[in-house]
Structures are given as C-alpha cells and as structure tokens.
C-alpha cells in the first residue's frame with residue numbers, strides 16, 4: 001500500500017478480511033551488502049559490522065521471534081539514509097523503489113502534533129496492510145528526532161514477540177529508525193579517542209552502545225524519549241555513525257566527481273573539501289555537514 005493512501009484495513013466480517021500471511025518467499029541477503037558497504041561507505045567501521053551481522057543473521061533465520069529493528073544514529077550527512085538505501089538494495093531488486101519498502105519522514109507525513117491520533121491509526125493500518133501483503137516489508141522512519149514520541153509507541157505491538165496479531169505475523173518485517181539523537185555522545189567519544197591519539201578504528205561498539213541508548217532514551221527531542229520501544233528492549237541494534245573527517249569528505253567528493261563522468265581534478269577536489277566547515281572550532285576535525293552538500297558544491301565547479 002503506497003504511503004499517502006491510507007490502507008483500508010477492512011473490518012473482519014466485511015468482505016476482504018486480513019488473512020493469515022501467505023507462505024513466505026525465501027529472501028536471503030545478497031552478498032552485495034558486505035561488499036557494497038565496504039566499497040561505498042567511508043569511515044563507518046562500526047556501522048558495517050553491526051548492519052551486516054544484523055541483516056544477514058535476520059534474513060537467514062527462518063525462526064525469527066520478532067521483526068528486525070535497527071536504530072541508526074549520528075551527525076547529519078554521515079550516511080544513515082545512504083546505508084538504508086544499501087540495505088534495501090541488498091534485499092529488493094528495486095531497492096528503495098520496491099513496493100515493499102516504505103519510507104516515512106516525520107515532518108512530511110506526520111507534521112501536525114494535534115493530529116497524532118489520526119496518524120497513529122493510519123500508521124498502524126499502513127503497517128498491518130503492507131505486512132499482510134508482504135511479510136518481508138521494510139519500513140524506514142526518517143527524522144525520528146522530529147517524531148512525536150507517542151506516535152512511535154503506537155507501533156510497539158508490531159515490534160514485539162507476538163506470533164500473530166489479528167492473523168498477521170510481523171516476524172519477517174524490518175524496521176529502520178534514523179535520527180540525529182545521540183550524535184553529541186558519539187562525537188564526544190570520537191573526540192576523546194582523537195585527543196588521546198587513538199585510532200578511530202579502535203572505537204568498539206561496547207564503548208558506545210550503552211551510552212547511546214541511554215542518551216537517546218533521555219533526550220526529549222529524540223522521538224524515542226522515554227519510549228517503550230527502548231524500555232522494553234524492542235530495538236535490536238543501536239547503530240552509531242561517527243562524524244566524518246576531512247579525508248572522508250575528500251573520498252565523497254571523488255566518488256561524486258566520478259559518478260558524473262568527469263575526470264578527477266585533484267585541485268578542485270581539495271578546494272571543495274576545504275570549503276566545507278569543520279568542528280570543534282579549535283581542532284577542526286569533523287565536517288559540520290558530513291558529506292551532505294558535496295554534490296551541490298560540485299555543480300559550481302563542474303557546471304561549465
């Protein structure tokens with residue numbers, strides 16, 4: 001059911017009923033997931049590790065007890081949407097364009113706080129409708145930090161360990177949540193490593209995950225604020241995106257130049273990376289916008 005067209009759940013007894021799910025089509029994760037993350041995603045060693053483990057493990061598990069829930073956190077432009085796209089492409093031939101992939105953007109689809117109860121009903125119907133059509137559906141919630149906390153709690157039943165809810169099983173579905181909540185915590189940790197002369201790649205998941213979930217839970221602007229999804233341990237993986245450095249920005253610029261079919265001009269490449277702003281103010285290590293806006297800057301230099 002395309003987003004924007006409320007699914008008609010059809011009350012039981014009135015014509016088309018929600019049926020028990022059809023036999024599940026075997027979908028396994030294409031080997032391209034690891035390969036694409038290794039090749040395309042820069043500076044995110046923790047992300048690659050967690051995402052591959054989580055997605056592969058889930059798709060290969062015929063007896064999953066609940067849907068897979070990933071929560072992606074980090075500074076703007078560090079690759080959260082990019083990774084969601086790579087995950088979608090590894091499961092569905094048409095990637096994000098597949099009719100089984102549904103993206104919700106808080107400010108676009110749920111803009112008015114006063115309509116929260118309507119949104120709750122619609123969201124539940126969309127999810128129920130789409131999963132009853134295709135159990136292996138992927139739902140991506142962008143801008144979780146701008147989402148009303150009550151709204152996200154309304155999908156809790158779908159993320160829980162139920163075998164069937166009204167005849168529908170949600171155990172094959174995948175939910176990905178994207179937000180900037182927790183970015184400060186992640187940056188703090190990355191900076192600590194940097195200031196102590198330790199390699200970025202030495203940051204371990206255990207250094208970050210617990211602090212991240214607590215900070216997201218306690219962040220009033222996170223959409224997960226005091227959310228039962230965290231409280232009840234319904235988020236399987238918190239995935240931390242590290243802030244991107246100058247060298248990563250350069251890598252993004254190089255990819256963008258090549259993807260447009262231009263020859264790489266090292267001088268222009270350096271100029272574009274130099275034009276980006278970096279923080280903290282004294283050390284200037286991390287890109288304020290990650291790799292975002294790189295393509296717009298390219299237009300200026302290459303649009304002869």
Ligand SMILES: Nc1ncnc2c1ncn2[C@@H]1O[C@H](COP(=O)(O)OP(=O)(O)OP(=O)(O)O)[C@@H](O)[C@H]1O
Pocket residue numbers: 040041042043044074075076077078079080081082083179180244252290291292
């Ligand atoms: N780590 C990365 N490796 C390679 N390319 C990246 C990376 N991060 C961002 N990019 C590039 O920058 C673009 C913008 O990044 P993306 O939309 O994924 O950021 P985001 O983390 O979702 O940001 P926001 O929080 O603002 O939504 C991507 O489409 C991709 O081309």
